[in-house]
Amino acid sequence: MSNLFKKACRLAGNAIVEYRMIEEGDRILAGVSGGKDSMVLLRVLAYFRGVAPVRFELEAVTFDPGFPGFSADATGEYCRALSIPHHTIRFDMPALLKEKETERNPCMLCSRLRRGNLYTLAKKLRCNKIALGQHLDDIAVSFLMNLCRGAGLSTMGPNVPAEEHEARIIRPLAFAPESLLAGIAAEMELPVRGECLYKNELENGDRRYFKHILDEISERIPDLRSNILRSLSNVQEGFLLDRKFLDLKGGRNGK
Template sequence: MSVAEIERSIIKKYRKTIWRRFIKGINDYDLIEDGDVIAVTISGGKDSLLLAKLLQELKRHGKKQFELLFLTMDPGYLPAIRKQVEDTAAAMGIPLQIYDSNVFEVAEDMGGEKPCYMCARMRRGSLYDKAKSLGANKLALGHHFDDVIETVMMNVLFGGSYKTMMPKLHSANFEGMELIRPMIFIRESDIRQWVKYNDLTPIDCACTVTAKENFGARAYVKNLIEHIAEENPNVAMSIYRSAENVELGAILGYKDGEGKKHSFLEHYERRE
């Protein structure tokens, strides 16, 4: 597929399932403003490649005036993987800015039983730092709808907490920087179909650490949701909406914005 054909597929063939849901996320959560300089994080995977093309199309046809940077951090990819990332981006008309780091190596040394968690935190911090140094005020990540609901379930089942992936967040460590997730309403199955239709070759995780073992918590939750969907086709949306419909009067406790824990007993009124 040519670059023009790839771009046309987004606003034509996948207009309903991808483009409109992308626009809905942008509008519903006020993710982009005039004057923004957005650093788009490109790992070379299917999600970040689609995000790059969506933002390019929005810049070309949208009403907001903003600038785009396309950042790829090489955390220690094998040479063949790095070349694949570079070649695929070039074929898609995505002008990458690549820089090197040793995140994979450090994550393996420090991660213990959670190298993926350590890797994600370190990669994000590195990307924030690089993006800010280049004049960006926002960092765009390629998380999609299924990432969001799987994260909710992983936190409930394995973390003993209720948290979701927010559409946007102010960075706690990089003043003036904000994280945005423009693909929050797009389903992973539709991304896979778009990739297949355009005959693209994205990479998978390409991690040199977890390739040594099987880290399957997210895969377990993904399969669990798919199994429940066989009986309840609306389960995915129910999980998502649960993060919009929290009843503070019907939970045992919560943490405020400063991390302080509160119990329902603080506001409990005894009645005869």
């Protein structure tokens, strides 16, 4: 086991324990796009499956949007090598985009389709946990986006209920920076798939913009990502502006 992978497992283990992500008897469905983040997530969960003090079952799913050149075959082979049951859900995104006339905003439609199918498959497989590959950078970027949009002091939760579904969403890589995952994927030569056909839309989107902001601030504050994580774990309710957390009953001089 390499030092990079050991570090990822340590960070993931800390997050899993702190937020009670995995418990005895869990059935976990991992969403695996084939990108570096989800492939590392799969490898980490496969490792924990063999050494964790609790027993849990693990399956994986990949969504094939039907874009030219996309294939889930390599991801399926990778899962089989790890003895993880793998499912592929296919849909014709090019046809759907034309039908709904949303070709300029394909990511939103694709996200809704993947989420709905993910929940449906989890229910069919009786999985009570859905593991996603979002990492520390994703959590920090989501916090900045919500902050600047006036959406509240919030971000992606590490262990939260799925919308309109009995399963819970867990993010075991919540403490792991993206750079670490990229290093592991390269070092272990994971079969990471190529870029999405709509890469330009992703590059010009809000999330990418805030990622650039995060990178720029990090040049001045190197520990920015971990500092944001620490702040999100240390909410001082009495020093915010939400009235339900404030004691406003005092009179003059606090009497």
